[in-house]
Amino acid sequence: MTGHSSKRTVGALPDTTAESSSVPGALTWLVWSLFAASLAALVARVRFGGPWEVPAVVAVDGLTVLMWVVVTFFSGIVHSYSRRYMAGSAHETDFFLAVFGFTAAVMGLVAADHVALFAALWLAMGLLMAELIGTVDGWPQARAAARVARRSFLASSALLGVALAALWWATGATTVSGIVAADGLGGPVWVVAAAALVLAAMIQSALVPFHGWLLSSMTAPTPASALMHAGFVNAGGILLARFAPVVTADAALMLGIVVVGATSALLGKLLKAVQPDVKTELGCSTVGQMGFMIMQAGLGFFGAAVTHLVLHGFYKAYHFLSAGGRVEHTGPTEGDPRGTSLAGAAVVLATGLAGGALFAALTGKGTGLDSGLLLVLFVVLTTLHAARTAVDHASLPRTARYVAVPLVFVPAITVYALVYEAVTGVLSGLPVVSAPTELSALHVLVAVGFLAVYVAIETGVHERSSRLYVALVNASQPASDTVLTATEDYNEY
Structure with a gap:
């Protein structure tokens, strides 16, 4: 920095021992209680099985209880981490309310059976995540990032609404269970519904070319980023698993899902290679990993997709919450030359x-x-x-x-x-x-193309092209009004 300013931008941290709301502590205790209850529900489900439902409203199955355990665990970690991270912030209570509200929305979503309830909770989940991205209301870049995310989530919700309306029209069913149990899915209405479902999943999971909202969300507090990358983006895989009978009705659609997943997996890997900062590198990694998840669903292995999203959630939550530890100065070191012998x-x-x-x-x-x-x-x-x-x-x-x-x-x-x-x-x-x-021959073609590009990336062929480097840097740029330009713009102290 040059010049002189009398404005003090750096000073002591807020006094965290001063009076603070009891909301963070209460919600942290509550979410860990929900985790314990979810774990008990999972054990009971595995041991006893049986239908757990409120007819035409909610239906609890294996996917529901598994996601309850995963979501409440990640949320409990985020709540506990945020007790210190958000201490002294003027937005502390609002942040905890939004995180808990998001947790409740996801828990409701995976149990919802009525299509109106499912759609409403999908929308609520997106709006609450957008609120978390823009937590600091006095920070223009954060509010801009929230607007970018909100537009994407509203588009995803609109597409889901179109899909559910088309499926209701085609089957006459007003519940998810009724839709997936219907026979003879096909025809123009099914095409509209299936395409809208896949697009909604792609947006929510930040697949290319819908990854812009994710890379623009780096203004979010670190625990919110952890919750986003460990939980929120997984919703695309959950959507495809929940409506698996709809998307598996046609082999061509399944192949299309494999192609879009494979494309995002490869491009996410390439975008990650040109990132200079830790959080954006993790964001590009998420784009690639969500591509793998969607690709597994396209291959017809929804159990593999759910397994992937669970394990990726643990991996990404850890890396975001420990991102500060990766920021270090590095220099040339002696030792083995770079490369594989x-x-x-x-x-x-x-x-x-x-x-x-x-x-x-x-x-x-x-x-x-x-x-x-x-x-x-x-x-x-x-x-x-x-x-x-x-x-x-x-x-x-x-x-x-x-x-x-x-x-x-x-x-x-x-x-x-x-x-x-x-x-x-x-x-x-x-x-x-x-x-x-x-x-089919097309599957083999996709596999050969994926393998060729993967090998080229692993051997560093892409590093020899300046044009590709510039294209990747441009493709990974966040929205311009979300970019941090000067320390004074976002330093609270």
């Missing part, structure tokens, strides 16, 4: 192939000529990427890395496969949990 490449390849084979053996996926082969392929690629990162960057001697990588990743794949099987078991009461499609 021939021996390292062999270890990585063997680990990836072993991981894919183990996943196939434990889950039974990929053992026939169907879309399960592509699911196993993506498991192999994910394992290869993680193993290569560990081989290249782990703080261990080279030989120790080569030994440690398979010893770590093979058990990790085992755990993933067992979690997948457990989640599939919990979801067993849903109309469609697994609906693998027969492999």
Whole structure:
């Protein structure tokens, strides 16, 4: 900074021992109580099963209780973290009310059976998240980010409304359970409904080209970002799982879902590579991970999509809440040259192939000529990427890395496969949990294209193109009025 200003912008933190509202403490206690109750409901559901419903209003199934546990756990972490993070803020009470309201809306959404209730809670969920993004009302960039997000969420809600109205028109059912149980879905009305459902899921999960709202939301308080990336963006996968019989009615639509998911997975990976700051890098990672989730749904493995969103939620919540610890100054270091040696490449390849084979053996996926082969392929690629990162960057001697990588990743794949099987078991009461499609030439073409681009990214081919770099930087720019320009614009002290 140059020049002189008499305005004091940096000073002591607020006195957190002064009088404060009892709302944060009460809501934190309440959300952890809801987590305990949700855990009990999950155990009871697994052990006793049976219909839990208020006819034509709510219906509690395996997906409901699983999401209750996940959402209340993440919300409890965010509430507890925010007790210190928001201490002394003038917006503390409003923030906690919005976080708890969001939690309640999601819990209601996954239990809602009447289409009007489902649509209303989807809208409420989006509006509350937009409010969290713009928590600091005196900060122009935060309010602008909230407006960007609100427009996207209203568009998603409008598309969902169109889909539900079209499905009601086609089936005569006013409940989600009635719609998914209807026979003979098809025709022009179904096309409108299915397309609107997929677009609503894409917007909510920030898939390309609808990722702008997510990358513009970096003004949100860190705990709100954690809740957004760990929970809110997963709603697209929940929507497709809940309406699985609608989207699985046509193989062409399912292939289209695979294509949009694969595109977002690859572009999210590329966008992440050009980010200079931690939070935006995590945001681009979310774009890619949501692409993988939607792609799994398109392959017909809704249990895998739900497993992915649960595990991604844990991963992303941890990384956002610990983002401050990743901000550090780095410089050149001595040691192994950057890149993977021939021996390292062999270890990585063997680990990836072993991981894919183990996943196939434990889950039974990929053992026939169907879309399960592509699911196993993506498991192999994910394992290869993680193993290569560990081989290249782990703080261990080279030989120790080569030994440690398979010893770590093979058990990790085992755990993933067992979690997948457990989640599939919990979801067993849903109309469609697994609906693998027969492999076609188009599936093979998509797989080959995905593999080619993935290998090019892993080998750094994209880094040699200045035009691509500029295009990626431009594609990852947030809305201009949400960009922070000067410290004085947002420093409260």
